[in-house]
Amino acid sequence: MSTQLRPTDVKRLNRQWRRRTEGRLSLIVESVTQPFNLGSILRTCATFGVETLWLAGNSADPGDPKVGKTALGTAAKVDHVRVPSAAEALAAARAAGFTVVALELADGALPLHAAPLDTDVCLAVGAEDHGCSPALLAGADAVTYIPQIGRVGSLNVAVATAIALAEARRREWASFGGEADAPVGG
């Protein structure tokens, strides 16, 4: 029978994965205005070791108490930098050595499983209402979309972010084999 890990065991497990993981990940968030979405994104960034979060446009403020309701204390664990525009976020990400991959249901976008996520990658997501700006899509090195099979227009932005960050990490983790593939405690 499987039982839930205790907090100290989770900490140990997280440490093991942190030591194994080398790929660098970062994120551009463009004009995500709903505090609960930004809070959720921050928690996911902390979970997957996002190095820098660039907040472009009129994105919510990580210091807003409403962000804290979903960030649950993780805002302080993610380096975030506010930039006025997508162009500045793209330039900063490139200067830090990242390939920028925008997430959007857009012409020319590659499905996520075929997207170039194997290098040091900066993902970029767009606003809840109008998505990634033309400047962000034009300036990214690649655009990727998460295939959907239901009758829906799009995913919630925080959910799309989590799926893509998990996929970027999964690419590296799936190549380890050996001990990394063993069950917890095995």
Ligand SMILES: C[S@@+](CC[C@H](N)C(=O)[O-])C[C@H]1O[C@@H](n2cnc3c(N)ncnc32)[C@H](O)[C@@H]1O
């Ligand atoms: C709610 S969606 C934007 C709305 C959509 N563009 C529209 O006009 O209805 C917010 C953001 O989530 C991300 N997103 C949501 N679903 C996605 C999908 N299936 N593939 C890639 N990105 C997605 C994108 O970054 C998008 O800009």
